Amino acid sequence: MILRLNTDIAAGVFGLAFAAGLWLPRAEMGRLSILFPRAVLVIMTVIAVALIIKGMVRPAGRQVEITGSPRRLLVVMASFFVWWFAIGELGFVVSTFVALLLLTWYLARVHGPVAWSRLLRWVPVIGALVAAFYLTFTEILNVRLPTGLLF
């Protein structure tokens, strides 16, 4: 998908918004703590303004290309965040098993519908994979993974 977007202006606006977001809380800090961030924020603002001016006078690119399916991109991005939230609520094993199975199914659909029999064949493979990683991290690497519903 090709989006019409002046990349210089977009980068400049992002820089200004980021600088503004961090400019406001600086008033509560002491002189030594704010000395460096303030200098960087000023430089960042100057660069962002320069980018906006450059975007108006001599823009570098007027379009951006999202390769592949933007819908799949957004779905996978959102699913990562849901997975993260679910780890805290359901625990690592349950949430990861479900996330892995759903993501594999969703991505496999690119090549056509996925039959139930194929999906069922993946269940033990994904189960073994999650169990192997769970045991490696908890038993060998001594990492306490989040627990929830079952593990």
Next chain:
Amino acid sequence: MDMLLQALATLMTFESVITVLVGVSAGLLIGSLPGLTATMALAVLLPFTFSMEALQGLIALGAVYMGSIYGGAFTAILINTPGTPSSIATTFDGYPMARQGRAYEALAGATIASVIGGVVGVTFLLILAPPLARLAVAFGPAEMFWVAMLGLTLVASLSTGSLLKGLLGGCLGMMLSTIGVSPIGGETRFTFGYPPLQGGIELIVALIGLFVIPELLTMAAEGRGALAQEGRFGQGEASIRQIFRRVLGKPVNLIRSCLIGQIIAVIPGAGGNVTSLVAYNEARRFSRDPESFGKGNLEGVVASESSNNVMVAGSMIPLLTLGIPGAPPDAVILGVLMMHGLRPGLDLFTESGVLTNGFILSMGLAALMLLPVGLLGARLIHRIVIKTPYHFLVPCIAMVTILGTFALRNSLLDVGIMLILGSVGYFLRLIGIHPAPIVLGLILGGIAEQGYVQTMLAAVVDPIPWLRLVHNPLSMVLAGLVVLATTTVLLPAWLERRSRPDRKASERGGET
């Protein structure tokens, strides 16, 4: 010398050799999968080193690094898709060779060149790092500030093509580095009243987020996609001895490519893609038969692969002496050093000399291991690369990424930060702000802040305090280099613009 021998003895144990072998094989496998970079390989395999001792962990990651850079050549040659960005130039001649049924010759040539490059890089590192570390002692706060600025300017200009966007990325990284407790004032900054943010943003969390997540999202969006026409192993190809003779028969190409790789490797953040492209270009320029480049010339493969493997050890020079990564994967190594309480600088070569030399020598061993692992595993890796379905690969890498991030500090917040940085990083990359300057800004932010604030404190009674930043010859030279680095980026564009009206005028003149 004693330390070097002790380090060699430490390395020559069964455990260390197996660690190198497993590391090289794992790196080779990950590096050979298209879209999975060396940084990703290191980040994904990092948690497996947590339970190891410092030296063992560093040996494993050094071997993974060496293996993954070399692994990129496999897909570059076989399916015209560089496994890692550092193998871009390998596709130019490697793939045409594979299409002609000379895949084995290209792979063996790439392997021999990688081994030579790897060993040369380690030799440079052993020779250059200790004296440079001694020189680094002369660097005060002002000098460190300028070194940080120099690194940032160079990476901003080299890695993105747009100096302003690169610098903006660097500033973003530096601001991210200020989140948490201030190193000098001791106050909490930019936590927005959320106490868990006091710990700041862990370097490796940002690294995984900015480098791995955008790649995963791209892979997911693109799906498996159509693989380019796959190269093939021909019948009756040249023997390994003949290929050795062909590679070593052009020593000038090898030496030139290694030197180019080493020089670029020292530039912070430049990375293997820059080294291989420059080395390839120079090989073609100096060749007696430049027309054959791009059509299956082994010299092109050798130039690209030798230079990018020199970079692996070569880029450790600024990392081990000044704490500034020469290439993005080095940032993971820096994270591991810091996790074990090791600070780059002279101490690494004196107090921790055995460990540092052991790590350096292990990279040499890893380079030598490429030869048997690469040559024996070529056909197996070819099969894995072609057969692995992406719908399995993406969720599995995501799982390892989440696990690795969580395991760093047992923190789910880190996982969230990683995902947020990764998602934002994806969109930033679309508008031309690349992850390398952001990560380098994050690393250099702390160095630059300490240098800047300490200099300003020392200059509190000066009429113009910031002049203290350029008060001695060394800081003046470094400041001059920052200006030079900026102008060398801007100059070609300015010259091109200036020559445009003349060209138009001459064209008009020619028409009349």
